[in-house]
Amino acid sequence: MTQTVFAPWEDPGEKPLIQFKNVTKRFGSFTAIDNLTQDIYEREFFALLGPSGCGKTTMMRMLAGFEEVTEGQILLAGQDMARVPPNERAVNMMFQSYALFPHLSVWENIAFGLKRKKMPKSELDARVDEMLRLTRLERFARRKPHQISGGQRQRVALARSLARAPKLLLLDEPLGALDKKLRQDTQFELMDIQEKTGTTFVIVTHDQEESMTVASRVAVMDEGQIIQVATPDKIYEEPASLYVADFIGDVNIIEGIATKSGEDGYKINWSEGKEPFQAKTPRTLSEGQKAYIAIRPEKIAVSQDKPDSALNSIKGKIVDIAYLGNMSTYHVEIPGGLTIKAQTANTRRLSRRSFTWEDEVWLSWTLTAGSVLER
Numbered sequence: 001m002t003q004t005v006f007a008p009w010e011d012p013g014e015k016p017l018i019q020f021k022n023v024t025k026r027f028g029s030f031t032a033i034d035n036l037t038q039d040i041y042e043r044e045f046f047a048l049l050g051p052s053g054c055g056k057t058t059m060m061r062m063l064a065g066f067e068e069v070t071e072g073q074i075l076l077a078g079q080d081m082a083r084v085p086p087n088e089r090a091v092n093m094m095f096q097s098y099a100l101f102p103h104l105s106v107w108e109n110i111a112f113g114l115k116r117k118k119m120p121k122s123e124l125d126a127r128v129d130e131m132l133r134l135t136r137l138e139r140f141a142r143r144k145p146h147q148i149s150g151g152q153r154q155r156v157a158l159a160r161s162l163a164r165a166p167k168l169l170l171l172d173e174p175l176g177a178l179d180k181k182l183r184q185d186t187q188f189e190l191m192d193i194q195e196k197t198g199t200t201f202v203i204v205t206h207d208q209e210e211s212m213t214v215a216s217r218v219a220v221m222d223e224g225q226i227i228q229v230a231t232p233d234k235i236y237e238e239p240a241s242l243y244v245a246d247f248i249g250d251v252n253i254i255e256g257i258a259t260k261s262g263e264d265g266y267k268i269n270w271s272e273g274k275e276p277f278q279a280k281t282p283r284t285l286s287e288g289q290k291a292y293i294a295i296r297p298e299k300i301a302v303s304q305d306k307p308d309s310a311l312n313s314i315k316g317k318i319v320d321i322a323y324l325g326n327m328s329t330y331h332v333e334i335p336g337g338l339t340i341k342a343q344t345a346n347t348r349r350l351s352r353r354s355f356t357w358e359d360e361v362w363l364s365w366t367l368t369a370g371s372v373l374e375r
Helices: 056-064 106-116 121-134 150-163 180-197 208-214 232-237 242-247
Strands: 018-027 030-040 045-049 071-076 091-094 168-172 200-205 217-222 225-230 252-260 265-269 277-280 290-295 301-303 312-323 327-333 339-345 360-365 371-373
Touching (some): 030 056, 030 071, 030 225, 045 056, 045 208, 056 071, 056 091, 056 168, 056 200, 106 121, 121 150, 121 180, 150 180, 180 208, 200 208, 208 232, 217 232, 217 242, 225 232, 225 242, 242 252, 242 371, 252 339, 265 290, 301 339, 312 339
Parallel strands (some): 045 200, 045 217, 091 168, 168 200
Antiparallel strands (some): 018 030, 018 071, 217 225, 252 290, 290 371, 312 360, 327 339
């Protein structure tokens, strides 16, 4: 059975659930969001990713109705949100602090918003029980927030946010308070819950790994603008700019001058008197322009002898080694003083490390291993 790929953004017939249309937000003379246009679709798990102060939380607060738009429009299901107060939007927001009521039990915390909506008791009971099942909290229903773990409190906040069946759930750094192992486990729970409920999730995070794990699409932001929106694999493998390549994961950036070689091939002259590196790209570069090769450490092979068939190879000396359990990262200094990071997987337990500090090694990579970027 072939599984259909979820990609409504590629279907011109699909109507977006959320539309940012030329949205600008100013605080006094400071522009937090700068003429931003972006569509988000129903059932998406959409991540806003960027450093502190890039505008991602401002975007979320405008969606929730806590900030007004200075210029432009935000539409939710085709309706302009400008005049709609936060409590009347089909939107719920889950805060980093979870904001649970400490004197209420887990069950009462989840029921709180439904009681305020004056939901009939039988419906309310059924809905709270459904949320408890969804978040696997049935056993903790009568406990107070201080009697459960951080990960369980995070799930209570999620259950409470979903209880009113919003069209859209906004998550502001929702896993920031959890330790690394728990955060990783909870990421998969979040994805599972999002899939089961079919609610559109928009998550704000500065954690690249988190956004790459949970999101259907990632929007990388900087200084009030979206620099690139794409699926996690595209963002990683085909960054649109140096900023994106550098912000997501580990990368080597080699600067040089581009010279055409073949149909979509270029030679990148990176150092006087050194053999140029070769790369393929669908981009059209002008002869002699400045260009960059962005290449991930795991795409670079490390060997003792010069590989016969490699189009790109360079000899260097290991100046540092980071042992990360599942892999080792070698920092290799090549002629001209540039340091290249290369990674190898540690597939065998307790095998003697093949390379050590000060060893001379060859680095090599294929024609398509690196992305060629202009800026």
